């Protein structure tokens with residue numbers, strides 16, 4: 375029997391499994407993931423800021439898998455692409471006829487010294503929990519240490535993750551101040567960004583609104599400031615340095631290291647894929663989600679790596695595998711954005727929506743749009759059970 379192995383139980387991988395199962399493809403379906411749970415990575419910043427619990431953004435994978443799908447709880451180390459074998463950390467291996475590689479993203483240090491040792495990325499549940507714990511430890515320590523660096527938080531990068539994290543943090547700080555007895559007005563949040571603006575994916579007026587909102591809630595922005603090193607308790611740029619005992623690293627991500635380790639022709643662990651999302655020269659292998667660079671035919675640049683796009687890529691890859699198995703031609707991947715939402719804590723946010731026209735939203739109503747988006751995404755991956763479990 376034909377065997378389709380799907381690597382990664384994130385947005386792209388889980389959705390592929392569901393679509394292949396729904397299409398009743400005549401194949402054995404095997405999903406490999408390193409955890410028993412799926413996490414909504416679009417909400418990791420909330421766990422890091424402490425506004426959501428892990429249970430709010432996770433659900434059990436096996437509980438939502440379609441009947442007949444085999445689940446392998448293991449870590450992929452490499453792929454032997456010539457022999458069509460996936461090698462696993464446990465020492466076992468899986469053979470495949472078709473492979474869907476959806477192993478997602480990792481933190482990117484851009485080779486800047488000290489990033490890995492001295493800062494906190496937000497890329498999965500353990501890193502989000504560690505960021506939360508370190509933040510709270512430092513805030514709690516202030517009442518004994520009176521070290522102002524315990525109340526200083528440096529957030530590196532001013533893209534989506536950083537901005538959403540600071541929104542949650544600003545919302546939670548008054549509660550933390552009561553809990554850990556520190557003066558709220560002494561907290562210093564510095565956001566350090568190499569570009570001259572924040573939220574580059576947003577229209578300028580919305581980005582300016584978000585910036586002002588965060589400034590009103592205690593954030594100081596240092597744009598056009600390239601970070602050159604991170605030392606313990608210190609972010610260093612060419613002209614200045616920022617002392618902070620909590621340093622969050624959210625300047626960008628790269629694809630899974632399994633990509634480089636498996637000999638793909640890649641850049642930052644992302645592979646330029648064919649228009650049907652297969653790998654050049656290997657029509658039985660598909661790369662989707664954050665490990666792939668799918669070219670946008672309009673801009674001639676890769677589409678951004680987002681959860682929304684990962685899910686649409688999963689639909690395309692599933693259809694193309696089915697077509698290939700039946701000897702039919704595949705379809706090219708295309709994507710039209712329905713919009714982008716950036717929350718600034720539960721009470722505010724900015725959004726640009728393309729639905730029955732083009733809408734720009736800011737303020738409280740964006741919180742509702744974000745909630746609908748998260749619920750829909752859980753539903754798309756695991757049905758009603760997943761939606762209810764991750765709430």
Ligand SMILES: Cc1cc2nc3c(=O)[nH]c(=O)nc-3n(C[C@H](O)[C@H](O)[C@H](O)COP(=O)(O)OP(=O)(O)OC[C@H]3O[C@@H](n4cnc5c(N)ncnc54)[C@H](O)[C@@H]3O)c2cc1C
Nearest residue numbers: 382384385386408415416449450478663664679680681682
């Ligand atoms: C804080 C934050 C906020 C974001 N907000 C948004 C947003 O609002 N909207 C949006 O569209 N996008 C957002 N993104 C981007 C989005 O999360 C990613 O684009 C999306 O998760 C990519 O999906 P994926 O399935 O490719 O990978 P992932 O979601 O990373 O899934 C990969 C899966 O593979 C597993 N895995 C990894 N390596 C191995 C291995 N070696 N062996 C076995 N299993 C492995 C992982 O555990 C995970 O389950 C955000 C990202 C972050 C970090």
